[in-house]
Amino acid sequence: MKKKLMTGIIATLLFASPIVMPTVTEAASVQELEDQKAELENKSSELNSKIQSQEETLNNLESEKVNLESEVEKLQTDIDAVVLDLKAQEQKLADSKAKIEKLKAEIEKLKELIARREEKLEHQARSVQTDGSASNMVDLVLSADSLSDLIGRVGVVNQLVSANKEIVTQQENDKKEVEKNEEAAQEEKVAVETLKAEIEVNKSNLVAQKAELDDKIVQVATKYDMTESEKNEFVKAQAVVATKTSVLSSELQEERQRIIAEEEKAQAAAKQAEAEAKAKAEEAEAAETKQTTSSSNSSSQSNNSAQASTPSSSNSSGFIHPSGGYQTSSYGYRIHPITGVNKLHGGIDFGGGGPIVAAQSGTVVFSGYDSSWGYYVKIDHGNGLQTLYAHMVAGSLLVTSGQQVSQGQQIGTMGTTGSSTGVHLHFEVYVNGSRVDPANYL
Template identity: 90%
Template sequence: MKKKLMTGIIAALLLASPIVMPTVTEAASVEDLESQKAELENKSNDLNSKIQSQEETLNNLESEKANLESEVEKLQTDIDAVVLELKAQEQKLADSKAKIEKLKVEIEKLKDLIAKREEKLEHQARSVQTDGNTTNMVELVLSADSLSDLIGRVGVVNQLVSANKDIVTQQENDKKEVEKNEQAAQEEKVAIESLKSEIEVNKNNLVAQKAELDDKIIQVATKYDMTESEKNQFVKEQAVIATQTSVLSSELQEERQRIIAEEEQAQAAAKKAEAEAEAKAAEAEAKQTASSSSSNSSKGSSNTAPSSSSSSSNSSGFIKPSGGYSTSSYGYRIHPITGVNKLHGGTDFGGGGPIVAAQSGSVVFAGYHSSWGYYVKIDHGNGLQTLYAHMVAGSLLVSPGQHVSQGQQIGTMGTTGSSTGVHLHFEVYVNGSRVDPANYL
């Protein structure tokens, strides 16, 4: 009986097992499915969020591209204006040169005429000294046979005196005319030199504006994450927009390209020369430092090292490069755009207005940079240089190689490049290394 009961129980269990086990498995599968469903929904949400973000990015880029095209058109218009101004200035320069040449010819003619008159007067003077004197004139009059003869002889004497007087008067007038023409020629030369400077500055601004235009096109192309071929095609498209916008004739467009090519070569050469000079200065400084350290260690601690430049910095003779107030000093800070803690290598001045050279020197660079915007760098000699950044587009008043005086305006405070507002970013370099400008102001 027990055996039958046990057998029945086992049979019941065996019969029950197909029903119980699948139920457990099914429950587990539902939980997995629910979990997978939730995971898929999360992934879908993430994907939708990414798609939405990407769409927003693309929309922003489309907007940025449209803005870029507007800026391309505006910059191209500005570039055209500069080219037309250059053309007018070069014509004025040619006219001034022709005027100087004409004045030179007139001066030479007058000088030749004056020389001939002087020779004639000297000849007459020698004749009077050798062939007669004032009594001859008296005898000429007294020896007259009749009244009519007397009147005739007096007339001859008057004619001789009057002729010489006219010659002397004309001689003086011609000499004054020579002086007048020479003064006019000198003034024209000064005007030519001034005009040449204006032409160089305008050419430099043209190249800087072209650099800004190219930089903006590349920035948008980079944000679109384009391939190299797509980027090149995009750049070509923007160039076509610029060409279509341009009102210049084909001849002037060729002239523009020639000017840009020449100035870019000149700026590249200037940058190379500056880099080589800075490398040499750094090498010389390193050698001097090494020599100084060796000398100090051999002499012992009782001998002090040469005094640093900070003592002479305060008497450097620098003036403030702008009338603005200091908004950010030299040193580490949180960058206002990137949010990264990094060295702020200069002093910022806010407020707006003209920017002037802190000290006299020679312009090393005047152009555009994606970070500094429109900027100028001046070499003051003895390894000392200053940099002035974020100027207004087209406001550069100097060009590379030009000598500037202390206090001479070189540009206007703006917010070009990586900038959050109108200000001047001012840097000081000693042998190629940035130092705190506060020690020089």
């Protein structure tokens, strides 16, 4: 019975197996297909997301290209205006120099004429002193043979006196003319010097604006991760936009390139000189630190104490506020408003807009454009002390590298160029090349 039962079970399993096994296999295949389908759908979704993201990037690029082209056109127009101003100023400078030369020639002629007259008058004076006394004049009149002869002799004397009087009068007039021409020449010289300074400032602004233009183009090209060849093509395309926008003649275009090349060379030399000065200051500081370290601990502590008190004691140096604006951000670590990174804010920010002035007299070591600081000026005040003024309005630079500035002299206008979120002045103080808190100097 048990044997029959076992046989029946086995038979049932054998007959059932062809039906059950394919069903299990088929279920497994369906599951795999479902998984593959889900995976493909995920990949498709990811691909669509990437395509959409790429399309958005391309659309943004097109939008930024349009905005950039608008900025390129505006900057190119500004650059053209500066070049035309420079041309007019240089022509005015040439006219002024010609006027000075003409005045000099007239002065020399008048001086020569005056000298000849003075020599003649001195000769006549000597003759009168030796030959012509008052009694001789009386004898000349008394020795006349007749009335007509007397009248004739008196007329000759009157003519001589009148002639000399006219010479003396003319002499005085010519001397006054010389003085007048000399004053005019001096005024013209002052005008020439002022004009030269304006030309240098305009050249500096021209180079700074060209640097801003190039920087904007490269920033857009870099932002969209272009290849080197694509970036070069993009830069060329923007250069074509700038060229088409420009209203300058080919002669003025060449003049602009010459000015830019000269100013870039001068600015590079100024930066190199500043870097060398900074390196020397750092060497001197390192040597001083080494010397201080080798002394006794008590002496070292007193020296450190004296060094720590230097900034506050420097208030007596007479720094003035570089702007009339209100303080919006102090020196120290903060969350950067653009990058969101916690980093050192190396200066003090002043808001409100308006003119920017030199906090103290000194020599301008740089006046130009930087992608972070925008339009900025750096001034050396001597003794390792420097100040920096950043984010000025494009084209508002009023000083140039190498120029001497006085305390309170306007050097630019508050703007929002470079890495900036609004109109303000970013003000920094450097001691021996290292940034320090400007609050200790204001």
